[in-house]
Amino acid sequence: PPGPWSLPIVGNLLQLGEYPHLSFIQMRKKYGDVSLLKLGMVPVVVVNGLEMAKQVLLRDEESFAGRPKMHTFSFFADEKRLTFSVEYGESWKLHKKIASKALRSFSKSEAKLLEEHVCAEASALVKRFLELSSAKGAFEPTSITTCIVANVVCALCFGKRYEYNDEEFLISMLRINTDFLKATSIINPADFMPWFRYLPIPIVKAAQGFYEVLNNFIAQRVEEHYTTYDKNHLRDITDALISLRNDKRLGGKAPVLSNDKIITTVNDIFGAGSFNMLFWIFLYLVKNPDIQTKIQEEIEDEKIGLRSPRFDDRKDLHYTEAFISEVLRHTSFIPLTIPYRATKETFLSGYLIPKDTCIFVNMYQVNHDETLWENADLFRPERFLNENGELNKGLIEKVLVFGMGIRKCLGEDVAWNEIFIILTNILQQLRLQKCLEDQLDLTPKYGLSMKPKPYQIQVALRT
DSSP states (O other): OOOOOOBTTTBTGGGSOSOHHHHHHHHHHHHOSEEEEEETTEEEEEEOSHHHHHIIIIITGGGGOBOOOOHHHHTTOSTTOSSSOSOOSHHHHHHHHHHHHHHHHHHSTTTOHHHHHHHHHHHHHHHHHHHHHHHHSSBOOHHHHHHHHHHHHHHHHHSOOOOTTOHHHHHHHHHHHHHHHHHTSSOOGGGTOGGGGGSOOHHHHHHHHHHHHHHHHHHHHHHHHHHHOOTTOOOSHHHHHHHHHHOTTTTTOSOSOOHHHHHHHHHHHHTTOOHHHHHHHHHHHHHOHHHHHHHHHHHHHTTOTTSOOOGGGGGTOHHHHHHHHHHHHHHOSSOBOSOEEOSSOEEETTEEEOTTOEEEEBHHHHHTOTTTSTTTTSOOGGGGBOTTSOBOHHHHTTOOSSOOGGGSOTTHHHHHHHHHHHHHHHHHHEEEEEOTTOOOOOOEEOSSSOEEOOOOEEEEEOO
16 A cells, blocks of 8 residues: 655654544545555554445454554453454454353343443432532542443442442552553554563553553452352353353353453453543533533433433433434544454455554544535534434444444443433533633543543532
8 A cells, every 4th residue: 555655663653743543634635545654663554434444344354353463452462352362263253252242141221230330320420529519619520430430340340339438449440541541642662663662661661550450450359259159140240251151051162261361351341431431521511511401401301300311211312312422423532443453465445465464443534534524523413313303323323433343342332321321310410511710622632542631520400
């Protein structure tokens, strides 16, 4: 594929700037939807455009299903991980099938377990918002929101929630989220220039620090499950995974889920939490008070009244769903897919892609493509509604955040339901407002998952 001229040793790293996904959009104007650059000494194919993204992620998905060996993910990317695993094959497929089955058994609406956990945490968040507002007036929602989301995942994975004054839990969750952002805040030079890995540079060491904290937190709780496990009473996803590991009906094969794999599978599910998504939701609500009013009116018009919103209400609250979709599209807070690797020599848009080539898919570009989205830079939830005010599901499917195909995010359904319940519970009872002196900035902090800059909100109880 065509691409820009590169420097010796560093390649095109210096040309990427603070926001690589925007640099890739500029490259597209000159070189098209499929272009080639060098990051350090490593050739990287950058894919823009919905059709080319579908080619990589869906139509020819097995040809691009691998992951490159990158330093940032090397702490996660052993053969046990689903998200970051370098190898792709029958063992990986079976592992994902088992993990998906365990997740579905505790998150589908019929089981009600996830729904009860999310509703409880949403109520706790409303109460905590009111307490913080009463004590401080204005407050930054980051810390408490991080704990709310972490508690949903903890309840789902470990059958346990934590109080928000639990210092160990609070410090662990905030450090995990902060370290993850540090570990993925820029394209790490150690991924593409191996000698960087031996230098005492914070960005190089951040990934290891993040993984150690998260893995230790999860491993301790999984170990506790081994001693309290009861095959006749499955409490959570960890119990479900232990049960599946012990299931002799897996074709007579050796266990697919070793103890280590159970820990790393829970790790994958834990990583699906919607921390940054909620930070963006609250920011857009206080920046667009008229939209907040429309959502509140829809909640009332659908006769939810004072009862707690449920997952089934999603089918009736079309404008609320459109708002969430537009936040996902407009922020594109996961701008690039986790890098892919060609598992064999193949062709893409007529260009030869050698085996083991690293592939970046620019999801941000797809979500801001003017050929797909009218006035793409404008935030407008109504774009997802037809003339009858009903959802245009075909348009929603074009929003690319969780990926597509076999490497698609394991926790997409969990994230959608979680966001819906928390959003509707809050707006059913509270009015969110910005501080008068606060200038709200939609410019993100770059990372694998982008986060908004710090901001404060005020809340008032609705009458």
